Amino acid sequence: MSVARDMIAAGPGCALANGMLNGLETTKVKMQLHNHSSPVYHNLTTRGVMKQIIREEGIVNGLLKPGLSASLTRSMLYGAYRVGLYSTARDYLASSGESPRLSHRIFSGMFTGGLGAMLTCPLDVIRTRMQADAGVIKRGVYQTGLRKGFAVRYGTLWSTFVAILQEEGLRNGLYRGASVTIARASLLNGAQLASYDSLKHVIEMPEGPFLHILCAFSSGVIAQTVVMPIDTIKSSLMIGKCRTGIAEAMMKNGGLRWFYRGYLPACAGQGLIMVLQMPLIEQFRKMLGAQPI
DSSP states (O other), X not given: OHHHHHHHHHHHHHHHHXXXXXXXXXXXXXXXXXXXXXXXXXXXXXXXXXXXXHHHHOHIIIIISTTHHHHHHHHHHHHHHHTTTHHHHHHHHSOTTOOOOHXXXXXXXXXXXXXXXXXXXXXXXXXXXXXXXXXXXXXXXXXXXXXXXXXXXXXXXXXXXXXXXXXXXXXXXXXXTHHHHHHHHHHHHHHHHHHHHHHHHHSOOOSSHHHHHHHXXXXXXXXXXXXXXXXXXXXXXXXXXXXXXXXXXXXXXXXXXXXXXXXXXXXXXXXXXXXXXXXXXXXXXXXXXXXOO
């Protein structure tokens, strides 16, 4: 019963936070997948890309709506596993009566993050495709965005799911890049929850919203810095690039710096998501009678 309670507390908190910051995720995906050989965005900075999207497509249609349905659904399910199961896994690894060590926190976060990612990978692919394709449409053709001049491929969450399944199958479509997605989720969750949990015990401050916000933002930046290279590879795989194509893109677009394209919006997004997400989850846990993380 306590496990179910923890999962119920985690899901809505994650979905609310991710939904409010969907615009940063859309910007990050577009920056990661931008092709220098046929540039669409004139100023490839976070501010430059966002300003051009807003000018051409509007705030709502250009930044806030792309992939939102997939993002909310995925966040609800993924959050329930990655955060909801964390405390149980951490306490299980720790000996009876012993305080959890950093290694317990890291391994617990990696396990629950990997499990959640494995179950929600199709929704992650759908979200990435919908965000990458977003743009103004006239007569069935994109007038703006990364697919400017190309026909519309996807519509709703369900139609995108069906289209990918029919055209590419389960393994090569909905689970494309699954190994990278699961590896990313494991590292991200291990770094984020372990640092959040540890910082709460290091910082001498009473349990409450201010402590949650401070630890949440710090853990978000730490986690995103750790996984940024995998994040960029994952986005490339999910839109259909092969490993050879990724290597070519890296060589053509700045070498190792290519892995950290979109780093600022990614860090801002991850930090802000955690600032919203973790305090919300802590409050839901309190309402349901669960102990703080």
